[in-house]
Amino acid sequence: MSFYYDNITKSYIRALRGVERPSWAPIEHEIIEVPGSAGGIAVEKKRKVRILYVPVEVRGIGALNLQKVKEDLAKWLIKDGPRNLVFPDEPDRVYYAELTGELNLEEVLDKGKGLLTFICADPFKYGPQLTFTKSASTSGTFTLIMTNPGTVEAYPEFKFLVKKPITHLDIIGPDKYMRIGRPVTVEETIVNPTETILSDTMRTLIGWTNAHNVDGGVISGSFQATENGFRVSNFGTGEAWHGPALQKSVSQPLQDFQVVMQCTFYSPSNDGVGRIELYLLDENGNAFGKLAFKDIHRYEYKQQAEARVGPLFGGTFIIAGQPADPKMFDFFTGILRLKRVKGKWEAYVANISNQHVGEMQGSILDESVSANLAGIKIHAAVSGQNTPAYMTVNHIWVEKVNDLSGAVVPNIAQPGDEIVMDFKKDLILINGEDMKKLKGDFISSFFPIKPGDTALVISPGDAVDVEAKVRGPYH
Structure with a gap:
């Protein structure tokens, strides 16, 4: 078999038997030993970088002799930062991997065998991206049900189309929430900035x-x-x-x-x-x-x-x-x-x-x-x-x-504006501009959703259409 890297595969390369894809990324525990007691106490568990070893055979083909194949291979695989890596026997899973080390080929005529090494700083593999949409409700809130099909917590991404002026926007999960802006009290006045x-x-x-x-x-x-x-x-x-x-x-x-x-x-x-x-x-x-x-x-x-x-x-x-x-x-x-x-x-x-x-x-x-x-x-x-x-x-x-002093609260978005919140990248954008400064308070956070179904309350739900995406991570 061959493989896809950065959505590209090459006819001159094939992966050989012996591809090493660990069942999960290495897990390392930090242990504190207690004097006078047997064993110790696990205080932290850390997932380390996942390493994939791919033995390959490459061969000259057409106008590309083996030496020219090496050049094309380098152009394809050496990138700045991770790219998606997919194996044909697991087409519904993707690793975000970057080539490391070197490739020393055992060359015989116009063929060569060697070992490619990929590192995955993100130690998980991912399934297909799922999309969930809901239109603005007639009430002040609505509930969006998102499904994480993976075996690990996933960080979702939200895109909101604003339908009416808002001073705040909340995404409320079972035990955490994200807020930008702030609500208005009865003693305050809403002002367009x-x-x-x-x-x-x-x-x-x-x-x-x-x-x-x-x-x-x-x-x-x-x-x-x-x-x-x-x-x-x-x-x-x-x-x-x-x-x-x-x-x-x-x-x-x-x-x-x-x-x-x-x-x-x-x-x-x-x-x-x-x-x-x-x-x-x-x-x-x-x-x-x-x-x-x-x-x-x-x-x-x-x-x-x-x-x-x-x-x-x-x-x-x-x-x-x-x-x-x-x-x-x-x-x-x-x-x-x-x-x-x-x-x-x-x-x-x-x-x-x-x-x-x-x-x-x-x-x-x-x-x-x-x-x-x-x-x-x-x-x-x-x-x-x-x-x-x-x-x-x-x-x-x-x-x-406008003057924003006194008992006033500014609108943070107007009809037609697009708000993006990417919980994996800790990103808040309004019409493409970084607006992380609008993060409402120190308690609000870019929280993950657990495997299975999660109910998220959106408020004010009568002011936004939402498109939410999640890609399930797997061990």
Whole structure:
């Protein structure tokens, strides 16, 4: 037989008799010996790493001689982190394994025999994933029955679609619970943390007017509105940064606010450069803050983000540069956010796939930059005669931040929001953004469910649809 690793199998390899799959992972007890007494006391039981030994035979096939097979084998099996490993005689079980050690083949002509060693840091094997769904009830709670078919406790995953505003969400098990946010008492008032003042999908130029200046460049060319947002139809000409710029007023001046720009930015080839910028404008049209995403490097992919408080000269950068893993920004379709509340500025940038990745964030206290937000300005540009990167401004939000002092409780989610809680990964996401800070209290926990059926109470059950998943673990 052969086997599947990372959902792939190879025709040139087969597993030989002698595959060692222990019935369970090694169990180690910590024993304290009591003086004067026989034996000892077991104080802790620990499951150790599971090790799988797979003797194999490989052979040259077609255009691949044995030496080329070795190269292909390494490309297939050597990964960063565990991958799923499945054996044909147990197709309904999966191990999460990573190759370790080396493979020394006993070579005869175009064949070779050797031993592959896999380690499973997660010592269990898993059955198929099961899904349980339930729609919002007409009452304040509902009970979801989940089945863990395994022989070991399993950590479930939940996805909630919010149907009405909520201040909290509870998942209550037989002896433990998870809570995000908090309920409201009769003496408290529910408040939305923000109020949308502008939500522009950037599908029309109506309402936007010509801007007059940008940082370190000239305004030229024009934008066009598309189904995906504003794109540059013409960058114009210039020796330095040049491209179009437009501005728009907001309906009311804001002291405490949050501005969010969703944009797309990538270089089709490594010689592409460009910048997308969003300026905060005061009541006189002067810029007092900026968000930017750009690539200023020719012949190198190096996308970076900026968030600045104050003017170009004399301002303070809260964010400037790349994330810890720069590749997270290579193909950027994400958000840049700048927020001010009572003189505290917070900036946040993230690429968005299923969840936010490559997050960059920071904050400063700067009460000297106190102008009201009265408008925004957008700008996209290329430098000199360089090849422009692909740039689109997809959506812009301007939100008023409400006062949350006093006897008020904020809503944590609105209709249409998606909440994910992954109990195995200790993860809480709202619309893909990490919101573990909403974990309600120190008693709430990411708890497992026992083998068999478990009744979980969801509250408020009239506010969410739920899709829950579990994969049964086995010894």
